[in-house]
Amino acid sequence: MGLSIRKTLMSFAISLLSCSAALAANITGTITDSSDEPLIEATVRLLAAKDSAFVKGVTTDINGKFSINNVKKGRYIIQTSYIGYNNHYEDVRIGESSLTLKPIVMKESTVMLKETVITAVKTEIVAKEDTLEYNAGSYKTQPNAVMEDLLKKLPGVDVDSDGKITSGGKQVTKILVDGKEFFSDDPKVASKNLPVNMIDKLQVIDRKSDLARLTGVDDGEEETVINLTVKKGMKNGYFGVVNAGYGTDERYAADFNINRFWDDNQITFLGNFNNINQLGFTDSNGNRFRRFGGNNGINTSQSFGVNFNVGKSDETFRVGGDLLYSHTDQNTRTSQERQYLFSDSTSYLSSRSASRDRGHNIRGDFRIHWKKDTLTTFEFRPRFSLNFNKSLSADSSSTFAGDIARTLVTRSINNGNSDGKAYEVGGDLWFNHSFKSHKGRSFSFALDYNLSNTREDDYSYSYNRFFLLNDSIDLYDQYTDNHNWSNRVGLRMTWTEPLGDVKNGRFLTFSYRMSYRWNNADKLVYDHPVTYPPTGDPIVDYTQEIFNDSLSNRFRNDFFNQRIQVGFKQVKRDYNLDAGIALVPSMSKSNDLINTDRNIDTRWVWNIAPYLRFRYKFNKTRNITLDYRGQTREPSMSQLQPVADKSNPLRIVIGNPDLKPAFSQNVRMRFSDFNPEAQRSIMAMGSVSVTQNSIVSKTTFNHETGGQTTTYENVNGNWNADLFTMISLPFRNKNWQFNGNIFTRYSQAIGYNNGERNRSGSFNFGPSVSLAFRPENWEAELRPFYNLQTTHNSLQSAASQKVQTYGGRFNGSWFAPFGLVLNTDISYSATSGYSAGYDQKQWMWNASIAYQFLKGREATITLKGYDLLQQRKNISRSVTANYIDDRIYNSLTRYFMLTFSYRFNTFGKGNRPDDRNNSGSGRGHGPGRFGPPRR
Numbered sequence: 001m002g003l004s005i006r007k008t009l010m011s012f013a014i015s016l017l018s019c020s021a022a023l024a025a026n027i028t029g030t031i032t033d034s035s036d037e038p039l040i041e042a043t044v045r046l047l048a049a050k051d052s053a054f055v056k057g058v059t060t061d062i063n064g065k066f067s068i069n070n071v072k073k074g075r076y077i078i079q080t081s082y083i084g085y086n087n088h089y090e091d092v093r094i095g096e097s098s099l100t101l102k103p104i105v106m107k108e109s110t111v112m113l114k115e116t117v118i119t120a121v122k123t124e125i126v127a128k129e130d131t132l133e134y135n136a137g138s139y140k141t142q143p144n145a146v147m148e149d150l151l152k153k154l155p156g157v158d159v160d161s162d163g164k165i166t167s168g169g170k171q172v173t174k175i176l177v178d179g180k181e182f183f184s185d186d187p188k189v190a191s192k193n194l195p196v197n198m199i200d201k202l203q204v205i206d207r208k209s210d211l212a213r214l215t216g217v218d219d220g221e222e223e224t225v226i227n228l229t230v231k232k233g234m235k236n237g238y239f240g241v242v243n244a245g246y247g248t249d250e251r252y253a254a255d256f257n258i259n260r261f262w263d264d265n266q267i268t269f270l271g272n273f274n275n276i277n278q279l280g281f282t283d284s285n286g287n288r289f290r291r292f293g294g295n296n297g298i299n300t301s302q303s304f305g306v307n308f309n310v311g312k313s314d315e316t317f318r319v320g321g322d323l324l325y326s327h328t329d330q331n332t333r334t335s336q337e338r339q340y341l342f343s344d345s346t347s348y349l350s351s352r353s354a355s356r357d358r359g360h361n362i363r364g365d366f367r368i369h370w371k372k373d374t375l376t377t378f379e380f381r382p383r384f385s386l387n388f389n390k391s392l393s394a395d396s397s398s399t400f401a402g403d404i405a406r407t408l409v410t411r412s413i414n415n416g417n418s419d420g421k422a423y424e425v426g427g428d429l430w431f432n433h434s435f436k437s438h439k440g441r442s443f444s445f446a447l448d449y450n451l452s453n454t455r456e457d458d459y460s461y462s463y464n465r466f467f468l469l470n471d472s473i474d475l476y477d478q479y480t481d482n483h484n485w486s487n488r489v490g491l492r493m494t495w496t497e498p499l500g501d502v503k504n505g506r507f508l509t510f511s512y513r514m515s516y517r518w519n520n521a522d523k524l525v526y527d528h529p530v531t532y533p534p535t536g537d538p539i540v541d542y543t544q545e546i547f548n549d550s551l552s553n554r555f556r557n558d559f560f561n562q563r564i565q566v567g568f569k570q571v572k573r574d575y576n577l578d579a580g581i582a583l584v585p586s587m588s589k590s591n592d593l594i595n596t597d598r599n600i601d602t603r604w605v606w607n608i609a610p611y612l613r614f615r616y617k618f619n620k621t622r623n624i625t626l627d628y629r630g631q632t633r634e635p636s637m638s639q640l641q642p643v644a645d646k647s648n649p650l651r652i653v654i655g656n657p658d659l660k661p662a663f664s665q666n667v668r669m670r671f672s673d674f675n676p677e678a679q680r681s682i683m684a685m686g687s688v689s690v691t692q693n694s695i696v697s698k699t700t701f702n703h704e705t706g707g708q709t710t711t712y713e714n715v716n717g718n719w720n721a722d723l724f725t726m727i728s729l730p731f732r733n734k735n736w737q738f739n740g741n742i743f744t745r746y747s748q749a750i751g752y753n754n755g756e757r758n759r760s761g762s763f764n765f766g767p768s769v770s771l772a773f774r775p776e777n778w779e780a781e782l783r784p785f786y787n788l789q790t791t792h793n794s795l796q797s798a799a800s801q802k803v804q805t806y807g808g809r810f811n812g813s814w815f816a817p818f819g820l821v822l823n824t825d826i827s828y829s830a831t832s833g834y835s836a837g838y839d840q841k842q843w844m845w846n847a848s849i850a851y852q853f854l855k856g857r858e859a860t861i862t863l864k865g866y867d868l869l870q871q872r873k874n875i876s877r878s879v880t881a882n883y884i885d886d887r888i889y890n891s892l893t894r895y896f897m898l899t900f901s902y903r904f905n906t907f908g909k910g911n912r913p914d915d916r917n918n919s920g921s922g923r924g925h926g927p928g929r930f931g932p933p934r935r
Contacts, residue, residue: 025094027068029101031060031080036200036232038064039106040676042082049075049091061620082106124737125155125728127672127681128621130206132156132167132726136199138737140779140813142823143850143860144241144901147175147199147228148191153781153811155739155770156683156726157204163188163279167204167224176227177266180309183281183322184365184383187226189305192280193257193270195241197903198234203227206670235261239905245862247897251276264313268306275300276866277892281326283359288454289389289420291357296874296889297332311369321366330357333890336397340701340753340883346402347409347701353395360388375434382427389420389456399706410706412650413463418456426450426488440498440507445491453485462649463538468704475538476649477528479545486519496569505571509580513563518556519637525551553643554593559634561586567611578613584632586661590641598642600657607632607663622673629666635659635695639712650707660714664691680729687722694718698752713752717759720747740769759794777815784808789833801884803833803877819852821860834877834886842871860901870894 031042044066046055055076060066071094078090078101085106092099124138139153151159158166165172165187175182175190183189205225240258253274260267272280280303283295303326311318331354338349363385370378393416400406432444458480466472492513499506526545532538567580584607590600609630617623641655668687674680693714700709726741745764752758770783785808791801807829814822824847831839850862874891877884 025071025073025096026098027071027078027092027094027101028098029066029078030103031064031066031082031106032103033085033106039082039085040064042066042080042106044068045079045081046071047077047079049077052077078104080104080106123676123679123681124730125681125739127674127683127726128623130625130670132204132672132681132683134202134204136196136202138774140774140815141196142813142848143821143852143862144243144903145196146192147194147196150196150199150202151191154202155728155768156724156741159191163192163282165191165226167226170206170224172204172226173223174225176225178230179227180266180320181367182228182268183305183307183324186282186324188282189270189280189307189322189324190226190228192278193255193272194228195257195903198230198239198259199228200231201229203229230261234905236263237261237906239903241901241903243899243901245864245897245899247864248895251895251897253278253897253899255280265310267308267310270306271302271304273302276895276897279303279328281305281324281361283326283328283361288387288422289359289391289418289456291389291391296334297330297355298890298892299331300329302327315369316371318369319367320369321364323364324362326359326361328357328359331355331890332357334395335888336885337887338883338885347703347706348400348406349397349706350400351395351397353393355391355393357391358389360386362386375436377430377432379430380427381430382425384425385423387420387422387424390418392417401703408467409703410467410650411465412706413461414648415461416459418458420454420456422452422454424450424452438498440496440502442496443494445493448488448490450488451486454483456482458482460648464650464705466705473532473538474649475530475540476646477530477540477542478548478551479526479528481522481524481526483522484520486517488515488517490515507569507571509565509567509569511563511565511567513565515559515561517559519559521553521555521557521637523551523553523643549594551644551646552594553598553641555590555637555641556593557588557590557637559586559588561634563609573617575614575616578611580611582609582611583607584609586632586634588634588640590637592641592643600640605632605634605661607661609663621676623671625668625670627666627668627670631664631666633662633664633695635661635712639695650705652707652709654709654711656712659695659712660693662691662693662695662714664689678729680727682725682727684725685723688719689721690719692716694750696749696751698755701754715750715757717750718748720745735773735775737772737774738769739772740767742767753795756795761792763790764788777817779811779813781811782808783810801833803831805829805831819857821848821850821852823848823850831875834875840873840875842873843869844872845869858903860899860903862899862901864897864899865894866892866897867894 027046029044031039031044033039039060042060042064043057044060045057046068047053048055056068056071058066058068073094073096076092076094078088078092080088080090088104088106090101090104092101124135126133126135134154136150139150141149141153148159148163151157151165156167160166172187174185175187177190177194182194203226205227206222207225208222238258238260240256242256244254246252253276255272255274256270258269270280272278275298277299279299279301303324305322305324307320307322309318309320311320334351334353334355336349336351336353340347340349363383365383366381368378368380372378393414395414397412397414398408399410399412401409426449428446428448430444430446433442435441435443460476460478460480462476464474466474490513492511494509494511497508497510498504499508525548527548529541529544529546530538531541562585563582564584565580565582567578570577586605586607587602588600589602592598607630609632610628611630612626612628614627615623615625637655638653639655640657640659642657643654645653666687666689668685670683670685672681672683674682693716695712696715696718698711698713702708723744724741726739728737728739730737743764743766745762747762749760749762750757751760764787766785766787768783768785770781772779772781785806787805789801789803793800807827809825809827811825812823814820816822824845826843826845828841828843830841833839845868846864846866847868848862848864850860852860870893872891872893874889875887876889877886
């Protein structure tokens with residue numbers, strides 16, 4: 001009987017404790033200073049309201065956030081304190097539900113300690129977990145600068161001539177505004193259009209895919225994104241900028257950006273019109289049609305777009321998306337020198353080409369997010385695009401044999417033009433549900449569908465004269481009708497199951513993913529008959545078109561990929577572990593309706609793909625992450641199909657139906673540390689990738705004609721290793737800032753030189769440092785750089801190569817109190833190791849003078865000089881196991897432009913962002929502290 005009573009009392013006590021825990025609530029909040037900067041390690045104390053007795057205490061994290069858990073019902077006082085600030089007190093009442101406080105803004109103390117001087121500036125860079133956070137106000141830019149101008153100043157971030165953004169060697173694929181997508185997957189729209197004056201912080205984040213973050217199950221897909229946080233004073237009202245300018249050589253540029261923010265909602269209108277290579281978007285026509293000029297040359301463009309994100313502030317229902325129209329007209333002139341790496345001889349190709357590519361694009365991406373309740377979420381993402389393109393090209397080339405005494409082998413003339421149209425529609429539907437009856441258990445599924453249809457008419461003319469074959473002539477004039485249309489449907493299902501008590505943070509994850517795509521590709525080639533008279537040039541008969549079945553095809557392709565994955569997840573305070581293994585079966589087949597001998601029978605390939613992600617937190621600001629992932633890549637149908645592509649008779653390409661899928665193993669480690677006392681940030685990231693069955697080109701060379709035939713082979717031995725390090729810290733005088741980073745890579749590539757196997761090892765070493773002096777009204781920054789690339793080949797005839805690029809850049813700005821702004825940047829770059837005539841020593845000097853006027857300095861007149869010394873060149877080198885290729889493109893050179901800008905907003909007094917910060921001084925008023933003040 002006594003034992004029974006004890007059991008009853010114990011059960012009663014457990015029930016009381018469970019009820020007590022169920023009735024307990026959490027208090028969360030954020031502590032900032034008057035400049036909206038988060039305060040790290042601020043003290044938060046929970047006091048009983050009746051007698052001010054201490055109940056619990058915590059400190060804020062790196063984002064100024066805190067959480068007090070398991071607080072019983074009642075009345076309390078929240079006391080917050082921070083060195084150099086007045087204590088803050090706030091009465092709270094706790095019921096049955098958790099409480100989120102409004103941001104607590106601390107005020108600076110007016111009492112100064114004897115012989116103590118408090119000074120501080122905003123921390124420029126904070127490294128935390130998978131994020132590098134830059135304080136935008138620390139970097140001065142010209143009046144009315146756009147985000148890309150800011151990116152070019154950030155240590156570790158690079159923006160190339162095409163506008164592609166990379167951070168630590170990884171390409172940025174998306175830009176977010178306050179965590180919400182901005183023009184979907186085109187980061188150029190944001191980087192080339194959003195004004196700097198709206199940005200408070202810029203965060204570079206390495207994260208899992210949208211679907212993986214929604215479901216909590218790793219899908220093997222990662223992305224690097226940039227998130228912009230909007231200044232606090234610019235989140236309610238209208239703001240924007242209008243710019244218009246005209247210059248010498250008939251250069252012009254005009255753009256506008258109009259934003260409306262209200263109650264966590266946003267809508268943006270933007271437009272861009274210019275002929276100075278400022279594309280405000282990604283030209284997607286190059287991925288669908290033949291574009292002879294690539295992304296080089298001089299471009300005239302126009303674009304207009306709208307982006308919106310509206311709905312309930314609690315995220316229960318939101319609608320967002322974007323619609324963009326763009327037009328491009330690109331003229332490209334190219335000079336090329338290529339050296340082929342053969343074991344028994346040396347050959348060179350010298351060519352000149354001109355092209356014009358024109359395109360129209362209309363695309364839309366939309367998002368509907370519905371959080372039915374705290375357990376269930378739906379998301380629907382429809383999309384569409386329309387694309388039109390016209391391209392022209394003319395080039396001439398000569399092939400030579402020999403090194404010193406070169407012999408002319410072939411002279412060629414190739415002309416082409418194409419006219420293409422395409423449309424694409426699709427959408428994704430996501431569903432995620434957590435089970436109330438079983439905490440930690442969740443289920444999700446995702447459906448996606450995509451339809452694309454591309455048709456292109458292509459006309460090509462090729463004239464080839466072979467000097468080593470009795471001075472013979474070969475001519476082709478063809479019309480090709482290309483039509484590709486495909487459908488893709490995908491499904492993904494995931495299940496998460498807790499192991500034991502969910503508080504232990506242990507979970508099993510299961511997922512199944514499939515994608516089925518049926519692709520139709522028709523290439524119908526028609527020849528215009530050519531006759532070769534005894535004397536004179538060949539004659540083309542344009543009245544006839546003869547079907548060429550040997551060069552034509554009508555393929556019907558099927559692809560079926562699956563991924564069956566099981567994993568284990570452990571979530572602890574100090575570390576997170578996510579590991580598992582996936583079985584990846586894939587099927588492909590292809591039928592040719594013209595010639596059944598070119599069919600590829602159904603084939604299945606099975607691969608095992610393990611993965612691991614481990615993160616250890618030493619403390620709130622220091623952590624290390626380790627990633628391992630195995631991935632499979634199937635060969636494309638063009639690599640598999642045994643049909644010769646003779647659109648250029650001297651550059652024939654034919655597929656290999658025996659190719660195997662490539663399998664890569666990738667390991668990455670990342671360490672980050674931020675010291676708030678010293679305001680020092682350190683980040684180091686290293687990775688190694690090894691690929692089995694790499695798919696490489698195999699080219700054979702005809703010495704008599706200069707022609708090439710390329711096919712594809714599987715090889716082993718391809719691998720690369722990268723290391724990127726970054727350090728940022730201010731000197732004792734906070735006006736001085738030092739930043740340094742080093743990027744190192746070694747890669748080994750297996751290829752073929754005229755059919756012979758060659759192992760090519762390439763080493764890259766690129767240190768870069770910057771020293772900046774940023775007092776209140778001006779800025780000076782010096783950034784020297786150096787890059788070394790060496791290449792060694794196993795074939796004796798393929799000589800080792802060494803290319804060096806070095807130089808430096810100086811930026812200077814002065815912001816006068818009466819509205820005058822002077823800005824200059826001058827850079828020097830030099831190279832050694834290129835082909836004869838391609839090495840360069842180049843000075844690039846840009847300068848501007850601007851005057852801001854009207855109330856609040858909304859208007860600006862700017863006179864800008866670009867490439868004042870007229871030394872701008874556009875030179876590139878690529879090194880493969882087969883050749884060394886040097887190219888130079890036509891470039892935009894010296895011009896002057898007078899621009900008028902008008903910046904407007906409707907922010908009320910007290911909510912208006914600091915005008916100095918908007919004009920680029922970057923300091924603002926108030927303490928702007930990030931971490932404890934310095935004594």
